[in-house]
Amino acid sequence: MLSPLLFGLTVASILAMPGPTNTLLATGGATVGLRRALPLALAEALGYGLAILAIGLVLAPVLEAAPRLAPALRLVVALYLFHLAYRLFRDNRDGMATRAGHGPITPRRVFVATLMNPKALVFAIDVIPFEAPHVVAYLLGFVAILAPLSIGWIALGAALGKAAAGAGRTRLVSLIGAGVLGVFGTLLMISALK
DSSP, X not given: OOOHHHHHHHHHHHHHSOOHHHHHHHHHHHHHOHHHHTHHHHHHHHHHHHHHHHIIIIIHHHHHHOTTHHHHHHHHHHHHHHHHHHHHXXXXXXXXXXXXXXXXXXXXXXXXXXXXOHHHHHIIIIISOTXXXXXXXXXXXXXXXXXXXXXXXXXXXXXXXXXXXHTTOHHHHHHHHHHHHHHHHHHHHHHHHO
């Protein structure tokens, strides 16, 4: 994929879709607010950067040589998503967290979830042109597209969190986030077991 316009549209459309990381960003925004959840966007950028480079440069050739490894990786990711869903449900049972890094949604959890996000595999294998002479420009473009979308998911979550708090439904935010993560984990597990 060498057309910068096509690249940008593809990256933006994939990143804008709901997924495990976006669920964590929105839930983080809902639980601690926009400003305090901003470190989650950096954790996502670092997670995607490391995952895309590792997959594109190392793991893609391994998966090509050993295709049975892919379902095992999906199972690991599904189990991690179930773990996150459980933690979100359990850690937040008394209401919303009050500080970033001290609730169920931490930069570390966003980083690890993003490392394991199936979108990283799509970006590394199908979207980022590692064979292109200007691959660094594409990687920088990826980050430039990622940043505002990450902040957008956090802002959406913050707005939903304020609305939930105003309606006395703060617990609902965590339950929805845990449920969405559980659904993504289930879908990954089903695809791994096929």
